[in-house]
Amino acid sequence: MSCNSIVRAAHRGASAQYPENTLLAFRKAIEQGLDMLEFDVRCTADAHLIVMHDLTLERTTNGHGNVNDHNLQEIRKFDAGQGEKIPLLEEVIELARQTNTRLCVELKSSTEDEEMALAEAVIRTLESTAFLSRAIVTSFSPKALLRAKAINPEVSTMLDPSPQDGSLSPREICAQALRAGANSLCYDFRFLTPEIVRECQLTGLALWAWDPDEPADLERMIQLGVSGIMTNRPDVLNKVLHDVAV
Ligand code: G3P
Ligand code: CA
Numbered sequence: 001m002s003c004n005s006i007v008r009a010a011h012r013g014a015s016a017q018y019p020e021n022t023l024l025a026f027r028k029a030i031e032q033g034l035d036m037l038e039f040d041v042r043c044t045a046d047a048h049l050i051v052m053h054d055l056t057l058e059r060t061t062n063g064h065g066n067v068n069d070h071n072l073q074e075i076r077k078f079d080a081g082q083g084e085k086i087p088l089l090e091e092v093i094e095l096a097r098q099t100n101t102r103l104c105v106e107l108k109s110s111t112e113d114e115e116m117a118l119a120e121a122v123i124r125t126l127e128s129t130a131f132l133s134r135a136i137v138t139s140f141s142p143k144a145l146l147r148a149k150a151i152n153p154e155v156s157t158m159l160d161p162s163p164q165d166g167s168l169s170p171r172e173i174c175a176q177a178l179r180a181g182a183n184s185l186c187y188d189f190r191f192l193t194p195e196i197v198r199e200c201q202l203t204g205l206a207l208w209a210w211d212p213d214e215p216a217d218l219e220r221m222i223q224l225g226v227s228g229i230m231t232n233r234p235d236v237l238n239k240v241l242h243d244v245a246v
Helices: 023-031 089-099 112-128 142-151 170-179 194-203 215-224 234-245
Strands: 007-011 036-043 049-051 102-107 135-139 156-159 184-188 206-210 228-231
Touching: 007 023, 007 206, 007 234, 023 036, 023 089, 036 089, 036 112, 049 089, 049 112, 089 102, 089 112, 102 112, 112 135, 112 142, 135 142, 142 156, 156 170, 170 184, 170 194, 194 206, 215 228, 215 234, 228 234
Parallel strands: 007 036, 007 228, 036 102, 102 135, 135 156, 156 184, 184 206, 206 228
Antiparallel strands: 036 049
16 A cells, blocks of 8 residues: 555544644644544433543543533533533534544443444434545444444444454454454554454455554554554654655
């Protein structure tokens, strides 16, 4: 694969330099020319879709407790860093629409019931905002992805196989994604090998690496020939791609 065709995704936005999963981090990634925003979606107590990685509020906001114990009005009062609010999924879709950016929407939930409801709610939102064809829905849960595809077979999905510790064979990694009906898979860059790349090519799965930030790691992913890279450092990825191309 040519390095020009690698899809550049900002993992939680330009999250190494700005508060993760905020509109600020997403705008900064877009300003740096990235193709796609990766982020995590959870459900509030009153069933609104918000952008948040953790189940609990403490690490990234000044709030306390579980995200899904708070309603949207409460959630919007918390500071997610530098005065940023926790965004709604719809706000990120609107930003992406205005800037011609694609989205990688990860489903995050703590129970299987929540997971199913979240998959449906996200698909319905992508449909109602006419953004389904500009998004990939991703999850560590094969069941969530199967649910998403059952609701709308047109959706592009990406599995994060488990575990990601180097213990799975390339065949098993790809088999998990195929069993989930996924179009692509995402894997911890530290454990990516040429054999996994080859198995993805043989099975027709697009392969994404997350989340290399160091130049040497990014360069190794480019040389491996992955389809996409999710990074917390869009600026470093751009520089490495530029240097590789010249
Ligand atoms: O899908 C890749 C990556 O985003 C999954 O891990 O914990 O950053 O959501 P995490
Ligand atoms: Ca994620």
